[in-house]
Amino acid sequence: MPEPSTPVALPPEHPLNDGRTSGSALIRAYRGERPEVTPVWFMRQAGRSLPEYRRLREGVPMLDSCLDPAMASEITLQPVRRHGVDAAILFSDIVIPLRLAGVGVEIVPGRGPVIARPVRTAEDVAALAELTLEPAALEPIAEAVRLTIDELGSTPLIGFAGAPFTLAAYLVEGGPSKDHLAARSMMLGDPETWEALMAWTARITGTFLRAQLIAGASAGQLFDSWAGSLSLDDYTTSAAPASAAALDVVRDLGAPLVHFGVGTGDLLEAMRDAGADVVGVDWRTRLDDASRRLGPTVPVQGNLDSALLAAPAAVIERGVRDVLRRGQAAPAHVFNLGHGVPPETDPDVLTGIVELVHRSGAEPR
Amino acid sequence: MPEPSTPVALPPEHPLNDGRTSGSALIRAYRGERPEVTPVWFMRQAGRSLPEYRRLREGVPMLDSCLDPAMASEITLQPVRRHGVDAAILFSDIVIPLRLAGVGVEIVPGRGPVIARPVRTAEDVAALAELTLEPAALEPIAEAVRLTIDELGSTPLIGFAGAPFTLAAYLVEGGPSKDHLAARSMMLGDPETWEALMAWTARITGTFLRAQLIAGASAGQLFDSWAGSLSLDDYTTSAAPASAAALDVVRDLGAPLVHFGVGTGDLLEAMRDAGADVVGVDWRTRLDDASRRLGPTVPVQGNLDSALLAAPAAVIERGVRDVLRRGQAAPAHVFNLGHGVPPETDPDVLTGIVELVHRSGAEPR
Numbered sequence: 001m002p003e004p005s006t007p008v009a010l011p012p013e014h015p016l017n018d019g020r021t022s023g024s025a026l027i028r029a030y031r032g033e034r035p036e037v038t039p040v041w042f043m044r045q046a047g048r049s050l051p052e053y054r055r056l057r058e059g060v061p062m063l064d065s066c067l068d069p070a071m072a073s074e075i076t077l078q079p080v081r082r083h084g085v086d087a088a089i090l091f092s093d094i095v096i097p098l099r100l101a102g103v104g105v106e107i108v109p110g111r112g113p114v115i116a117r118p119v120r121t122a123e124d125v126a127a128l129a130e131l132t133l134e135p136a137a138l139e140p141i142a143e144a145v146r147l148t149i150d151e152l153g154s155t156p157l158i159g160f161a162g163a164p165f166t167l168a169a170y171l172v173e174g175g176p177s178k179d180h181l182a183a184r185s186m187m188l189g190d191p192e193t194w195e196a197l198m199a200w201t202a203r204i205t206g207t208f209l210r211a212q213l214i215a216g217a218s219a220g221q222l223f224d225s226w227a228g229s230l231s232l233d234d235y236t237t238s239a240a241p242a243s244a245a246a247l248d249v250v251r252d253l254g255a256p257l258v259h260f261g262v263g264t265g266d267l268l269e270a271m272r273d274a275g276a277d278v279v280g281v282d283w284r285t286r287l288d289d290a291s292r293r294l295g296p297t298v299p300v301q302g303n304l305d306s307a308l309l310a311a312p313a314a315v316i317e318r319g320v321r322d323v324l325r326r327g328q329a330a331p332a333h334v335f336n337l338g339h340g341v342p343p344e345t346d347p348d349v350l351t352g353i354v355e356l357v358h359r360s361g362a363e364p365r
Numbered sequence: 366m367p368e369p370s371t372p373v374a375l376p377p378e379h380p381l382n383d384g385r386t387s388g389s390a391l392i393r394a395y396r397g398e399r400p401e402v403t404p405v406w407f408m409r410q411a412g413r414s415l416p417e418y419r420r421l422r423e424g425v426p427m428l429d430s431c432l433d434p435a436m437a438s439e440i441t442l443q444p445v446r447r448h449g450v451d452a453a454i455l456f457s458d459i460v461i462p463l464r465l466a467g468v469g470v471e472i473v474p475g476r477g478p479v480i481a482r483p484v485r486t487a488e489d490v491a492a493l494a495e496l497t498l499e500p501a502a503l504e505p506i507a508e509a510v511r512l513t514i515d516e517l518g519s520t521p522l523i524g525f526a527g528a529p530f531t532l533a534a535y536l537v538e539g540g541p542s543k544d545h546l547a548a549r550s551m552m553l554g555d556p557e558t559w560e561a562l563m564a565w566t567a568r569i570t571g572t573f574l575r576a577q578l579i580a581g582a583s584a585g586q587l588f589d590s591w592a593g594s595l596s597l598d599d600y601t602t603s604a605a606p607a608s609a610a611a612l613d614v615v616r617d618l619g620a621p622l623v624h625f626g627v628g629t630g631d632l633l634e635a636m637r638d639a640g641a642d643v644v645g646v647d648w649r650t651r652l653d654d655a656s657r658r659l660g661p662t663v664p665v666q667g668n669l670d671s672a673l674l675a676a677p678a679a680v681i682e683r684g685v686r687d688v689l690r691r692g693q694a695a696p697a698h699v700f701n702l703g704h705g706v707p708p709e710t711d712p713d714v715l716t717g718i719v720e721l722v723h724r725s726g727a728e729p730r
Contacts, residue, residue: 181672181707188684189676228628231649231670263593266630266649284596284631305596307546311554319553342546 009252014216015149016255021156021218026087029332030219030256030278032299038324038333039086040357041158042350043223043260043280044340045079046091050347052078062107063099066092069143076148080155083351084358086334087156087219088148090212092141094162094223095170097208100138101131103171111176118174120186122193131204138211145215156219159212163224163261164201164242165235171197180229187238198242206249213253220250221258221280224271228263228282235267244274251275258301262339268293283307283338288329299332304353306337309345316349320356374617379581380514381620386521386583391452394697395584395621395643397664403689403698404451405722406523407715408588408625408645409705410444411456415712417443427472428464431457434508441513445520448716449723451699452521452584453513455577457506459527459588460535462573465503466496468536476541483539485551487558496569503576510580521584524577528589528626529566529607530600536562545594552603563607571614578618585615586623586645589636593628593647601635609639616640623666627704633658648672648703653694664697669718671702674710681714685721 015021025039047053053075057065065071075091095105095113104116119125131137149157165183170176172183187194209220222243230239247257259271260280272279272294281290281302291300308319320335327333335357341350380386390404412418418440422430430436440456460470460478469481484490496502514522530548535541537548552559574585587608595604612622624636625645637644637659646655646667656665673684685700692698700722706715 179671179704184670184672185675188670188673189680229649231651233651234670263628284594286596286598305549305553305599306544307549308553310550315554339544 009254010214015152015156016218020149020154024086024154024156024218026156026158026334027218027256029299029334030258032297032332034332037358038327038335038360040335040354041085041087041089042079042083042337042341043089045083045085045350046075046089047341048343049341049345049350050078050082052082062109063093063096063105066096067099067140069140069147072140072144073147073151076144076157077151079350080152082347083354085354087158088152089158089221090141090145090148090160090217092160094160094167094205094225096141097131097161097204098167098171100141100208101204102129105170108175113170114175115171115173118182119171119197120182122190122196125193125196125200128197128200130200131207133207133211133214138208141208142211142215145212145217149216157217158258159209159217159220159255161205161209161212161220161222161246163222163227163239163259164198164205164246165230165239166224166226167201167205168194168197168242169226169229171201180226184229184234187234191238194238198239199245202242202245203249206246209246210250210253213250213255217255219256219258221260222246222276224259224261224264227261227267227271230267232266232270236270240270240274243271247275260301265290272298278334280336281338287323287326287333291330294330297331299334300327300330301334301336303336303338306339306342306345309337309342309349313352316353317356320353321360324357324360374619375579380521381583385514385519389451389519389521389583391521391523391699392583392621394664394699395623397662397697399697402723403692403700403725405700405719406450406452406454407444407448407702407706408454410448410450410715411440411454412706413708414706414710414715415443415447417447427474428458428461428470431461432464432505434505434512437505437509438512438516441509441522442516444715445517447712448719450719452523453517454523454586455506455510455513455525455582457525459525459532459570459590461506462496462526462569463532463536465506465573466569467494470535473540478535479540480536480538483547484536484562485547487555487561490558490561490565493562493565495565496572498572498576498579503573506573507576507580510577510582514581522577522582523623524574524582524585524620526570526574526577526585526587526611528587528592528604528624529563529570529611530595530604531589531591532566532570533559533562533607534591534594536566545591549594549599552599556603559603563604564610567607567610568614571611574611575615575618578615578620582620584621584623586625587611587641589624589626589629592626592632592636595632597631597635600632605635605639608636612640625666630655637663643699645701646703652688652691652698656695659695662696664699665692665695666699666701668701668703671704671707671710674702674707674714678717681718682721685718686725689722689725
């Protein structure tokens with residue numbers, strides 16, 4: 001019988017199986033251990049804040065850059081080289097699986113994803129095409145992963161996928177929105193259509209994540225940008241089951257799975273119960289409070305307030321130390337921001353935070 | 366000695382003092398009583414959803430309409446006539462006191478308030494002018510209130526003001542923003558400038574509310590649209606004191622004061638402690654849970670999910686009854702939405718909800 005830490009559904013040459021990443025600080029922390037040094041990475045570390053990214057992306061539309069394996073891989077690697085973070089996360093966009101499934105979607109600069117034909121009715125949902133691992137619609141994603149892990153060595157790559165609620169909100173609204181009123185109206189007023197839409201979304205985003213894990217990602221994170229617009233009741237009834245279904249698509253692979261949402265202080269337990277191994281926490285909830293809610297076996301990830309990144313160095317350092325201290329309340333802690341890196345962030349500030357987090361691991365607490 | 370229910374700082378001919386509104390269902394509920402019928406009004410009831418409003422506003426910029434006493438009064442009265450709600454709320458905009466204090470601000474349709482010169486430094490804050498009740502910069506507001514209460518009779522008018530954090534967020538960002546990162550960066554990185562800005566904002570929005578109450582409004586509500594972007598620690602340290610200062614500007618008047626914010630489930634106690642008599646609850650938090658957090662003496666207001674307004678009638682009715690049932694857990698309950706009326710709402714749906722809430726008051730529970 002294989003040891004429980006050997007994911008049997010992944011090939012022997014997968015980084016989790018061939019010894020490359022299974023002993024890394026990130027994977028050990030995701031598995032519930034306390035490595036000597038607290039691992040650290042930043043949501044949105046690959047992208048907008050780096051001058052080398054802005055140069056590379058010049059003139060290339062966002063979704064095209066995600067679907068160009070060499071470019072996506074290079075962008076994924078940039079922050080690892082520059083900051084020395086403990087993980088890469090695949091440069092992608094949560095709407096990529098929509099695009100690969102044939103949905104008309106573009107990223108409009110300054111606005112966000114815009115859906116050509118919003119999904120509003122049962123007929124609209126029935127017309128959505130499936131996305132399968134064969135015959136290779138997902139090959140550009142898998143190729144980007146393979147190129148990336150060849151360079152990463154022992155640094156794990158995290159697979160990236162949007163949670164079904166956030167994707168469904170974009171599909172129904174047709175673009176970004178404040179309270180996701182049209183999506184929530186469908187959820188409350190036409191639950192059958194909503195459930196069909198969420199089931200489809202769970203399948204395609206789960207398949208997107210599966211392609212990344214099989215190609216060599218060592219962990220996966222589900223991002224639910226908009227879950228915070230839901231009451232706990234509505235989240236539990238009408239969003240969490242689809243997050244669970246998306247995670248179920250990859251569970252047999254045995255890679256650790258992270259579930260993160262924004263504004264989800266009251267939803268943390270439900271996000272855990274959707275089948276996450278690790279829960280990401282935004283800047284609003286103290287990590288020790290979050291860990292109290294999540295219980296003694298759930299590693300947490302987070303949650304330095306991105307608004308601190310523009311503050312004087314001493315204020316940042318105090319914030320980092322506070323997050324590290326509160327993270328001690330959890331069985332394991334992966335340091336991160338409470339949300340994505342803002343575009344105007346000074347990259348040196350991020351590098352300094354990585355050094356501080358790594359240095360702090362060696363200090364007595 | 367006057368009875369405690371007689372606000373001594375208001376003139377004898379004020380509706381709270383001359384018997385017009387002190388016995389109304391709204392004021393009794395705000396004072397902690399349970400009138401025979403649950404009072405009901407809707408945030409944003411005056412405005413976008415009504416065809417008579419759209420006709421009246423045609424060609425008139427938003428802030429101009431707020432500063433035209435006859436037009437603001439007529440818009441304020443429209444939903445009372447149409448829906449039979451138990452309160453009017455002055456048609457205004459939270460940036461009106463900024464405009465009256467000389468800040469360059471416009472409402473850009475589809476975007477929201479845009480500030481001509483964002484406030485970013487200590488010098489910017491020092492350059493902000495004061496707003497005083499004399500010599501009558503606030504006269505258009507007071508006149509709108511007087512015109513309105515002359516028509517309202519025994520229906521109370523609620524005064525309207527933005528909370529300091531939300532106003533400060535607009536001032537620093539220069540317009541609407543998602544996470545109010547620039548404002549929160551100033552808050553965390555330059556707390557002295559932030560405190561000066563918040564103190565100024567509290568004074569002008571408090572003065573704006575005071576003008577409405579003195580002119581005849583029977584209650585006041587502070588709206589904190591963006592407070593939900595703050596952690597409890599940051600809210601308590603850096604936002605709540607300014608909300609308290611704004612409420613202090615009007616406390617001597619003795620009118621009931623409501624404090625409402627969006628996404629503030631974890632902030633409810635702090636909002637109460639800022640000196641509110643009543644706490645408004647958004648759609649994310651069940652009223653019985655909110656009341657448990659707020660304790661046995663605090664009336665609650667809310668919180669039907671606006672996303673339900675587009676649902677089939679039976680779904681809306683179930684939602685209304687659920688809110689009424691959960692509201693029974695509080696000492697007193699004023700029915701409202703959990704956020705503003707969406708522009709595309711069918712006005713007849715709102716009228717139907719008023720009838721249902723009033724009818725339900727007479728039924729055994």
